[in-house]
Amino acid sequence: MAAFPELRVEFGPTLLAAPFFALLALVAPAVILSVLRRERIGHLPLLVVFVLSMAAVLLAQSVAAFALAWEAMTLASAFLVGTYHERRAVRRALFSYLLVGHIGAACIITSLALLGAHAHSYRFADIARAASSLPADLRVAAVVLGLVGFGSKAGALPLQFWLPRAHPAAPASASALLSGVMLNIAVYGLLLQCLLFAAPLTIPLALTILIVGMITSLTGGLFAAVETDLKRLLAYSSIENIGIVVSVLGFAALSMACGMPRLAALAVLALLFHAIAHGVFKSLLFLAAGDVLDAAHTSDLEHLGGLLQAFRFGAPAFFVGCLAAAALPPLSGFAAEWLIFQAFLHGLATASLLLQMTSVLAIACLATASGMASIAFIKAFGVGLLGAPRSTHPRAPQRFNVAAVAPAWLAVVTLALGLAPALALRPLLALATTIIPSAGMGMPDVPPVPVWIAALPVAGAIGALLLARRRGVRSVETWTCGSPATARSQYTATAFSNPVRILLGALTHSFIDDAARNVAAVVQRLARRARILQAGHVRVYLAYMLVTLVAVLVIAR
Amino acid sequence: MTAVQVAILIVLAPLLQGSMHSLRARLSGRPGPPVLQPYRQLRKLASKEAVVASNASALVSAAPGIAIGVSLTLALLVPPLIHRDAAVVDVVALALTIALGRFMLVLASLDTRSSFAGMAASREMLFAGLTEAPLILALAATTLVHDTLSRILAAAAIVLVMLSETARIPVDNQETHYELTMVHEGLLLEYSGWQLAMLQAAAYVRQASFFVLAATALPGPPIAVAAWLAFLAVLIPVVERCYGKMRFFEVPQLFASATLLAVAGLGLRILGVAF
Numbered sequence: 129m130a131a132f133p134e135l136r137v138e139f140g141p142t143l144l145a146a147p148f149f150a151l152l153a154l155v156a157p158a159v160i161l162s163v164l165r166r167e168r169i170g171h172l173p174l175l176v177v178f179v180l181s182m183a184a185v186l187l188a189q190s191v192a193a194f195a196l197a198w199e200a201m202t203l204a205s206a207f208l209v210g211t212y213h214e215r216r217a218v219r220r221a222l223f224s225y226l227l228v229g230h231i232g233a234a235c236i237i238t239s240l241a242l243l244g245a246h247a248h249s250y251r252f253a254d255i256a257r258a259a260s261s262l263p264a265d266l267r268v269a270a271v272v273l274g275l276v277g278f279g280s281k282a283g284a285l286p287l288q289f290w291l292p293r294a295h296p297a298a299p300a301s302a303s304a305l306l307s308g309v310m311l312n313i314a315v316y317g318l319l320l321q322c323l324l325f326a327a328p329l330t331i332p333l334a335l336t337i338l339i340v341g342m343i344t345s346l347t348g349g350l351f352a353a354v355e356t357d358l359k360r361l362l363a364y365s366s367i368e369n370i371g372i373v374v375s376v377l378g379f380a381a382l383s384m385a386c387g388m389p390r391l392a393a394l395a396v397l398a399l400l401f402h403a404i405a406h407g408v409f410k411s412l413l414f415l416a417a418g419d420v421l422d423a424a425h426t427s428d429l430e431h432l433g434g435l436l437q438a439f440r441f442g443a444p445a446f447f448v449g450c451l452a453a454a455a456l457p458p459l460s461g462f463a464a465e466w467l468i469f470q471a472f473l474h475g476l477a478t479a480s481l482l483l484q485m486t487s488v489l490a491i492a493c494l495a496t497a498s499g500m501a502s503i504a505f506i507k508a509f510g511v512g513l514l515g516a517p518r519s520t521h522p523r524a525p526q527r528f529n530v531a532a533v534a535p536a537w538l539a540v541v542t543l544a545l546g547l548a549p550a551l552a553l554r555p556l557l558a559l560a561t562t563i564i565p566s567a568g569m570g571m572p573d574v575p576p577v578p579v580w581i582a583a584l585p586v587a588g589a590i591g592a593l594l595l596a597r598r599r600g601v602r603s604v605e606t607w608t609c610g611s612p613a614t615a616r617s618q619y620t621a622t623a624f625s626n627p628v629r630i631l632l633g634a635l636t637h638s639f640i641d642d643a644a645r646n647v648a649a650v651v652q653r654l655a656r657r658a659r660i661l662q663a664g665h666v667r668v669y670l671a672y673m674l675v676t677l678v679a680v681l682v683i684a685r
Numbered sequence: 686m687t688a689v690q691v692a693i694l695i696v697l698a699p700l701l702q703g704s705m706h707s708l709r710a711r712l713s714g715r716p717g718p719p720v721l722q723p724y725r726q727l728r729k730l731a732s733k734e735a736v737v738a739s740n741a742s743a744l745v746s747a748a749p750g751i752a753i754g755v756s757l758t759l760a761l762l763v764p765p766l767i768h769r770d771a772a773v774v775d776v777v778a779l780a781l782t783i784a785l786g787r788f789m790l791v792l793a794s795l796d797t798r799s800s801f802a803g804m805a806a807s808r809e810m811l812f813a814g815l816t817e818a819p820l821i822l823a824l825a826a827t828t829l830v831h832d833t834l835s836r837i838l839a840a841a842a843i844v845l846v847m848l849s850e851t852a853r854i855p856v857d858n859q860e861t862h863y864e865l866t867m868v869h870e871g872l873l874l875e876y877s878g879w880q881l882a883m884l885q886a887a888a889y890v891r892q893a894s895f896f897v898l899a900a901t902a903l904p905g906p907p908i909a910v911a912a913w914l915a916f917l918a919v920l921i922p923v924v925e926r927c928y929g930k931m932r933f934f935e936v937p938q939l940f941a942s943a944t945l946l947a948v949a950g951l952g953l954r955i956l957g958v959a960f
Binding site: 436451457462465470473477481484485488491493496498499500503506510511515581582583584585586588591592596599602606608613623624627628 | 744747751758784796799952
C-alpha cells in the first residue's frame with residue numbers, strides 16, 4: 129500500500145464529526161426500535177448497514193476511506209429506497225436518486241482529489257493544513273465541486289428533485305434516517321470542505337453558498353406549503369431546513385471573509401444546533417408518518433383526518449414534531465431558529481456594508497421560509513390528524529408496542545433540546561470556537577435562548593383546560609348553516625393551501641423537474657446505446673480487459 | 686415599573702378597542718356603541734356558558750388559554766414607555782410567540798370541522814406567512830436605527846403588519862357579519878361564552894401591545910409616545926372609514942410594501958444616510 133499513498137484508508141474520530149455522531153446516536157436507536165415489529169423486521173439488516181456506513185463516513189480520515197464509505201452509504205440507502213420496487217414510481221425515484229448520487233459522488237471525489245494533489249497527501253489532516261496555501265482557482269474549483277456534490281446529496285437546489293421522490297418511497301424508518309441523518313452527513317461534508325479543506329472562502333464563494341441556501345429554503349418551504357401528501361410534505365420541509373443550514377454556512381463563511389470570526393463562530397454554532405434539531409424532529413415526523421400510514425393505509429392528506437383516537441401513542445409525538453418544525457417555542461426548532469436570527473441580526477449591526485445587506489436578505493428569506501413551514505405543518509397536523517376522518521377505510525387503533533416508543537423518545541429529545549438548549553450549545557460553542565480560528569476570545573458564553581417565552585402560553589393552556597373541566601362546556605354539533613356537519617364539510621388539504629398556490633403558483637411550476645426529466649431521458653438513451661458493448665461473448669470481454677490493461681500501462685508509464 | 690406598565694396596558698386595552706370602534710362609527714355617521722362597550726361585552730360573555738363542537742379535541746379548549754398567555758407575553762415584551770432606549774425587544778421571540786398563538790388557534794379551528802373556520806384558517810395562514818418578514822425586519826430596524834426618517838419608515842411597516850394582526854381594513858373587517866369574508870373572526874366562529882371572552886380579551890391586549898410597539902418605534906422624546914398612541918388610535922379608524930377592504934389576493938401587495946418600508950428603514954442606516 130505504501131506505493132499508493134492516495135489509496136490509504138484511514139479512520140478516526142474528529143471534532144467536527146462529533147455533533148453529527150451525536151445525532152446519529154440519538155436517531156439510530158429510535159429507528160432500530162421502530163422496525164422491531166413482525167411486518168417491518170425485514171428492513172433491519174439494511175438499516176444497520178446504512179447506519180454503519182454513515183458512521184464510517186463520519187470517521188473517514190482520508191480521501192479513499194471517505195469515498196468508500198460515501199459509496200457504501202449511497203448504495204445502502206439506494207437499496208432502502210428501492211424496497212417497494214414493484215411500483216413503477218419507486219423504480220423511477222430510485223433511478224433519479226442513483227443518477228444524482230453518482231454525479232454528486234464524482235464531484236466530491238474530484239474535489240477531494242484536487243485538494244489532495246495540492247497537499248501532496250490524501251490524509252484529511254494534511255489537506256486541512258495545506259488549506260491556507262491553496263491557489264485561488266483551485267479553491268474555487270474545489271468549493272464549487274464540493275457544493276454540487278454535497279449539495280446534491282443534501283437536497284440543495286438545483287439538484288434537489290430526487291429527494292421528494294426518493295425519501296417518501298422508502299419505508300418510514302429508512303426515510304427517517306435518510307431525511308434526519310443522511311442529509312446532515314452531506315452537510316458535514318460541506319462543512320469539512322468550507323471550514324477546513326478550502327478555508328478561508330473568498331467573498332464570491334461565500335455569497336454563492338448563501339444564495340444557493342436561501343433559494344433552496346424558499347423553494348422547499350413553498351413546495352411543502354402546497355403539498356398534499358404527508359411524506360412528500362416532510363421531504364420538502366427537509367429541503368427547506370437544509371437550505372437554511374446551507375445559507376447559514378454561507379453567512380458564516382462570509383463573515384469570516386469580512387474579518388468577523390466571532391460572528392462566524394455564532395453562525396456555525398447556530399447551524400450545528402439547527403442541523404441536530406432538524407435531524408431529530410424530522411426523524412420523529414417520518415417515524416410518526418409511518419405509523420399514520422399503518423393506521424390509515426394512506427399518506428394522502430385528502431384521505432386522512434380524525435386520527436387522534438386511533439393514533440393515540442404517536443399523535444402527541446407527532447404534535448411535538450410539528451411544533452418544532454414550525455419553529456415554535458419551547459421546542460428545539462424555536463431555539464435553532466432564534467440562534468440563526470441572532471446571527472443575522474448581529475450581522476445587521478456590524479459595520480460591513482456587505483454583511484448588513486446580506487443579513488437583510490437572509491432575515492427576509494428565513495422569515496418567509498418559516499412562515500411557509502408553519503402553513504405546511506398546520507396542514508400536516510390540522511388536516512392530517514384533527515377533525516373527522518375523510519375516508520371510510522377502517523382504522524386499526526394503534527396498539528402499544530415497542531415500536532411506538534421510537535417517536536416518543538425523539539419527542540423527548542426535541543423537548544429537551546428546546547427547554548435546555550444550553551446542554552447542546554455549550555459543547556457546540558467549544559467546537560465552533562476551535563474550528564473558527566481566532567474566535568476564541570470574546571465568545572464568553574452560550575447565547576441565552578429565551579425559553580421562558582413559552583411559560584405563559586403553556587400555563588394558559590393548562591389553565592384553560594382546568595377551567596373547561598370545572599365550568600363545563602356544552603358540546604353540540606358544529607354549525608354548518610343547517611346542513612349536517614360531515615367529513616365532507618371540512619376544509620381539505622388542497623383547499624387549505626390554495627391561496628398560497630394561487631398567489632405563488634407560478635413558482636411552484638418546477639423548471640428543474642423538467643430539466644431533470646430531460647437529462648434522465650438522455651442518460652437512459654445513452655445507456656441503451658452502451659448496451660451494444662455487452663455482446664455476451666467471453667472473448668469480447670477479454671478483449672476489453674486487454675485494451676484496458678494496455679491503456680492503463682500506457683498512461684501509468 | 687414593568688409590572689405597572691403591563692397592568693395599565695391590560696386594563697386599558699379594551700378601552701382602546703372601544704374608543705376606536707365608536708370613533709369609526711361616528712365617522713360613518715352612526716351613533717355607535719359607548720366607549721366602554723368592550724368591558725361590558727367581556728363581562729357578559731364571561732358569565733355565559735361555552736359551547737364546543739362535539740368530538741373536538743382538547744386543543745379547542747386549550748387554545749383560548751394559549752391566546753391569553755401569548756398576549757400577556759407580548760405585553761411583557763413590548764418596550765417600556767418610560768425607559769424606551771434602555772430596552773431592546775427580543776424581536777425573534779416576539780414574532781415566534783405570536784406565531785405560537787396563531788398556530789394553536791388555527792389548529793383548533795380546523796378541529797371544529799366547520800368549513801368557514803377552515804376557510805378563515807387558510808387565509809389567516811397566508812397572511813401570517815407573509816407578515817413574518819416585514820415584522821422582524823421592522824422591529825430589527827427600530828432597535829438599530831435612531832434617525833427620524835428610518836424610524837418613521839419602520840413604524841409604518843409595523844402599522845401595516847398591525848392592520849393584519851388586528852383584523853382591520855383593508856386586510857380584514859372586524860365589523861363584518863358575513864362568514865365568507867371573515868378572516869380573523871372566522872377562526873373564532875365556533876367559540877362562545879367565556880371561551881370567546883378569553884379570546885377577545887387576548888385580542889385586545891395583543892392589539893394594545895402592537896400599538897405600543899408602533900408608538901415606541903416612532904421618533905421623539907419618551908413623552909411623545911402617548912401622543913403617538915393617540916395619533917394611531919385616531920388614524921386607524923380614519924383609514925377604516927376612508928378605505929374598503931382589499932381583494933384577498935391584493936393584500937400580499939400591502940405586505941410587500943411593508944417589507945419594502947422596513948428594508949428602506951434599514952437601508953438608510955446601511956448606506957449611512959441620516960435625516
